[in-house]
Amino acid sequence: MLHLASRSPRRAELLTRLGLQFGILDLAIPEQQDATESAADYVRRVAREKAGAGLLQVVAVPDAVVLGADTEVVLDGVVFGKPADAVEAAAMLRRLSGRSHQVITAVSLLSAAREAQAVVVSEVTVEALSDVDIARYLDTGEWQGKAGGYAIQGCFEAHVLRLDGSYSGVMGLPLQQTAQVLRQFGLLP
Template identity: 55%
Template sequence: MLYLASQSPRRRQLLEQLGVAFAVIDVEVTEQREAGESPQDYVSRVARDKARAGLAALTDASSAWVLGADTEVVLDDEVFGKPRDAADAAAMLRRLSGRTHTVISTLWLVGGQGEYREECLSRVRFGALDDGLIQAYVASGEPFGKAGAYAIQGRAGAMVEHLAGSYSGVMGLPLFETARLLRRGGISPSP
């Protein structure tokens, strides 16, 4: 049985696209970057922590697989998590304006049979964002609960000048890497 250790409705929707049966486990893990930890190591650790916490929450984990994922926006070695409030969201968007940033999505598949990892790096360039556009976008409510204060699949798609990498990875679950990871665990996604 496959479990998704995530509270993200976007991850659930994306995993459904692969045509695999799964259940959702809500887990709480600390998402705090440690001193000296690289952005990639941080994202990988959080994703693995989610998968392991999900596995530990199961009463019968003998034949279970738990998929954990984390996605973060990185600019100048700074990890942009979810904005705390409107001012934080606007500040993130101002920093991203007219610049290229990296979106790191890391996946861990954890079960009694082993642990497997996949990573997806995407490069996203925003066009120049004026303050009126930023304020209107923040007022829409869309930036909240999203790494980097934006949802590429929503209104923020109009801010993206260039994407090199995985659209679904920027959303939070890179489908190509997820399918490859599931096959490593003996789970066959539908074509």
């Protein structure tokens, strides 16, 4: 049985699009980048740790498979996590304004016998944002709990000039790559 190790309703919604039945595991994994880790290594590690922690929760379930994922916004090598408050979100949005940045998403699939991982790097270019644009966006509340302080699937999409990569990956679960990994485990035809 497949289990999603994530509290994210977006990841659950995206995984549902693949037509799979799955359970949801509610777990909290500390997300802190090691000073020696690259952004990509950090995202890979966190996705693997989520899947591993989830597998520990369902270890007694025969044929349990756990999917863990992590998504981070990266600008100039700096990982932008989830902002703690509106002030931090505004600071992130000001730094992203008028620039291109990367969104890195890693997907880890883990069972007692095997594991697989996929990493997707997308590039997002944001138009120049005024203080009014930022204040309006913050008022929506969409920034809460979102890496980099924005949700591409919401009204912030109106500020995205260009996306090279995976739209669903920027949302939190790259469907094409996730489907490939699920096929490796025989969970999709």
